[in-house]
Amino acid sequence: MFRSVHNSTRVRDARAAYERVRGAHLDAVQAAFEDHILRLDWSREQIERYREQRLRALLGYARERSPFHARRLRGLDPSSATVADLARLPVMTKQDAQDEWDAIVTVPDLDLRDAERVLAEQLWFSYTPGGRQIFSSGGSSGVRGVYAWDWELFVSFACLAWRFQAREERRGPPLPRATRLAVLTAGEPPHASTPLFDMATAAGMDTVVIPARAPFDEVLAAVAAARPTHLVGYATVVGRLARAALAGDLELRLARVSTNSEPLLDEDRQAVRDAWHVPIHNLWGSTEIGVQAVGCGHAGGLHVCEDEVILERVDEAGVPVGDDEPAARTLATGLANRTFPFIRYDLGDQVTMLPEKCSCGSGFARVADIAGRRDDDFRYGECTVPASAFRHVLGTDPRVSEYQVRQTSAGAEILAVGQPDTATLTSSMVAALRRHGLPDPEVRVRVVGRLERNESTGKLRRFVALDSHPGNAG
Ligand SMILES: [Zn+2]
Structure with missing residues (x-):
């Protein structure tokens, strides 16, 4: 107190x-x-x-x-x-x-x-x-x-x-x-x-x-x-x-x-x-x-x-x-x-x-x-979660240097480069998705050494929607 x-x-x-x-x-x-x-x-x-x-x-x-x-x-x-x-x-x-x-x-x-x-x-x-x-x-x-x-x-x-x-x-x-x-x-x-x-x-x-x-x-x-x-x-x-x-x-x-x-x-x-x-x-x-x-x-x-x-x-x-x-x-x-x-x-x-x-x-x-960049939005039935919902959490965590968000049927899988506190990050993301109307979001955060970039352009696909045929993020 x-x-x-x-x-x-x-x-x-x-x-x-x-x-x-x-x-x-x-x-x-x-x-x-x-x-x-x-x-x-x-x-x-x-x-x-x-x-x-x-x-x-x-x-x-x-x-x-x-x-x-x-x-x-x-x-x-x-x-x-x-x-x-x-x-x-x-x-x-x-x-x-x-x-x-x-x-x-x-x-x-x-x-x-x-x-x-x-x-x-x-x-x-x-x-x-x-x-x-x-x-x-x-x-x-x-x-x-x-x-x-x-x-x-x-x-x-x-x-x-x-x-x-x-x-x-x-x-x-x-x-x-x-x-x-x-x-x-x-x-x-x-x-x-x-x-x-x-x-x-x-x-x-x-x-x-x-x-x-x-x-x-x-x-x-x-x-x-x-x-x-x-x-x-x-x-x-x-x-x-x-x-x-x-x-x-x-x-x-x-x-x-x-x-x-x-x-x-x-x-x-x-x-x-x-x-x-x-x-x-x-x-x-x-x-x-x-x-x-x-x-x-x-x-x-x-x-x-x-x-x-x-x-x-x-x-x-x-x-x-x-x-x-x-x-x-x-x-x-x-x-x-x-x-x-x-x-x-x-x-x-x-x-x-x-x-x-x-x-x-x-x-x-x-x-x-x-x-x-409307393809950055994730749609779950009637509910749309804008990319900014992820960016607000992931983009301002000093322990996350780079990330990729892949939509899953009930939430998202997040690949993060850096040393994030995955438990805190997961609960922040779950709360953010709930705020956007997703009732019971499933979020998995995986810490990775690096993210695969497009071979020809060198660009990283930051948001991979479920319906966009992500292939293997190559
Ligand atoms: Zn004018």
């Missing part, structure tokens, strides 16, 4: 300390909004000039301060580099980013061990003495990643995530005096989703965080009780709430909806439209690059954040392809990340460019909505 009281006091203190620094950080975000909103009206020339200067700044800094990038940037003069010159550099993979962490980071007072210590010891979200936040995520490739977001980087990401909404709030009819944003994200460390999306975009707005991983009836009840005017959250959760509203189980008067972290499927977008008749801002992001593209709420697709991110659509060999040609993958260079530069980083997603200028008037290029 004493211990738990003691612990809860410590947690409360940790949260209070975090909130004090975060308050200052949010003020910095609000200040930067002014500039970011104006950028949305930039001409192509302004966007391209700005982007090129930012690229040179990033390359010059990374070459000087990151041994990893110094090696890769040999032979390129940052002071005269152009976006096209990026094609001369090697692709940076998720595995590179984690294996070479200490050679990539550009600051002397932070290495992977320090970052892991923060993740292991923090009682709540926290800031390092240097003003950095440490996050961890499973990501779509299944390799666990540890990330450091510095002060300025978070300001950039927050502005990118919210500037379209903020512009529309200012342009549109006046909002009711009291507005409230319901935030449906992980709700707790180590995921970056909550600090990034728990953000007021209009004066006088308050926010309430509702963990999206709770059983859906709890989420539904919490959203109903919060009576939000704005929603932001995982696309599948927002879609499910919209369907609940259409069924008469949820009554909300919404002004705006923002979705993220998962592909926004057509049926979810349509349900949101039908239920609430409000603008939808979909976001395509990653913990590494932050925010790659955001929907403006006017037309379909997403505006690429070209002022802060360079995207290259490339073929299998990493060679850029034309806008109208099919691409094998998308590489991203994050222009705002000085602490841990990502240069030609393989996002693992494919995007399609939309050639028409957007009706919102912005000159920022647009991509089509990111296609979902």
